[in-house]
Amino acid sequence: MQKGAFYTGEYTNLFAEIGIPQEKIDEKIKNTFNTMFFDPEERIYFEMGEDMGYMLDTGNNDARTEGMSYGMMMAVQMDRKDIFDRLWLFSKTYMYQKEGKYKGYFAWSVKPDGTKNAEGPAPDGEEYFAMALFFAHKRWGDGPEPFDYSVQARDILRHCIHQHELVEGGQPMWDNSNYYIKFVPETPFSDPSYHLPHFYELFAIMADEEDRAFWKKAAEESRKYLYLSCDKTTGMAPEYAEFDGRPKLLFGKEFEFYSDAYRVAMNIGLDASWFNKDESLGEIVDKLQAFFSENTQLGEYHAYTIKGEAFDEEAMHPTAIIATNAAGSLAAKGKYRLQWVKDFWELPLRKGVRRYYDNCLYFFSLLMLAGQYRIY
Template structure:
């Protein structure tokens, strides 16, 4: 009798401990981070939505449509008469450092060196300042027709961040060439400019020296606040490991960004605003009526939080942040693109880009509704038509992350 009781007690304790493990380990249901394990999970397969072959086919067909599809209605990538190429923002008829750097990092993940080099050649020769106080920085906006004149010489630092990461991944995956194709040297040169730019009344570093945060733009006064979606702790972690200098700084910037996600999230909704002060408060500006709202830039924050956790799993607050934000969206009768910080809808339309980013967030969620967000991305058609630039690029990034095809090239543990 006593033996039976001891067995029952032992089994009960084991069950309780198992439950507690899964509760407190949160997203560590994936057992170890991508950096530790070298494994990137295919969540479409994990959730039972599709098999490996179907996922590979969808990723490939989406890339083919967005980069090489119909010139009028589908593609974003265009070649110039000189043989280089660019990503076009169709609706605004311009070329942006954001889109160029996204295009490059997508090309690395798709193992398309030819397209990568065409994009990098264009960005290096036509967008990057080669002299003057802006040397090393990229103009964020060019006209999308020859001769591709600069519309705004100032920078949007998310472009620089993605240029750096794309170049480092390219060097790790394909090896470095010479000249501008010495990818890792080019990446380190950009990092140096971002940190060590001599400040003046008209220019500043991209990392605020006091707050250790990425700035909205390195031209005062736009350097006095930030954009939460520019905070990329997963990238900073890799720069701690791979950059030629300032490694301790990047470690601190990563830590500050993780803390910042807690500061900038609304305590009830979990939403982020497009722009925010360095202490996380919504920041209103005259040139963007949505700056103090949760809108288009804000879509990307959940991706940044989730990717950091998938890759490094250093901060369990990431799971709580994603659960709260997706919980807000799951409770909405219809998910729209723009909300006030406290969750009041401001428009009556949704966004494919938001669908894609929420699916990335769902990869670390511990809630039952997580699968719904991954299913919505799987069911979403590849964006086409006038609004395909932002929607299409984030749709592609979402597919790469959720399918496990956005990999840490250069990780010695990587299993391809």
């Protein structure tokens, strides 16, 4: 089995494999980042005062821990400490909970002025915050609080699995019996797209020493959970799933493969790029790519059951489907893998009110396929 970049230091560049010159790859990454962060019309990053900034969910007009932590990961990958620190200071100032049962967690949604829309956290934000902070520590070193990045990251992870011990009435973000991340701390079910075994492998090195065995086990169990939750024929994951992998319907929806679920293919791709501990996970992406290549027109997507049954509801984020399916090619071996990379290369950033989610996943997929989403 071919080893991943964690072991070899060599990152797969699928754009080069399809014949794209390196200077064009580098230019596209730079231009995409500049559009998302600085273009007057199309940016999703906004600065606040002298030392803060936020990532705006343009479809919902709020800042979410998902987007804030994504922005921090983008900034550390692009070596932009200035942007990273602005996003982190906003997060600590307006989202971090200092009391109550969510003490140590981050409110998942706030208004652009920092006013909380909700008190509860979303675990995918916490895991991205922690990973981005560890990478910041490696790239730039720790500074004074709250820029003592590694200290902050370990504190986040400590709360994620020990909240019930640290805070009265608190619930952990991971189920301590099966090592699965939960949809929210109070729920006995999961979200397959939250499962990031490649992050947990690194947490098993960087977190508190007494928790490292937990994170190692979480990586193993998350890879198994992807098999449980992804459909055996289409490769589709449900947006939310029971601990046994069965789809769980929420928020009045009848469909299962929708916005959150698109990230699963991207996550499998990055796990393969970094660690490649389970090559057979690529078969999930093979099935997913085959379903879309053989049953749909590029970009003309709907909401689906995980069996591939389409609803009248159009996909809210079609650009994200193309981007994440392409990123999954880092794990795939099927006949469509390079075609998805080619189609993604030709795909522009999404414009308009719904651009936030699509373009975040677009940029991550761009970095992955260029071999520039790095471990630090």
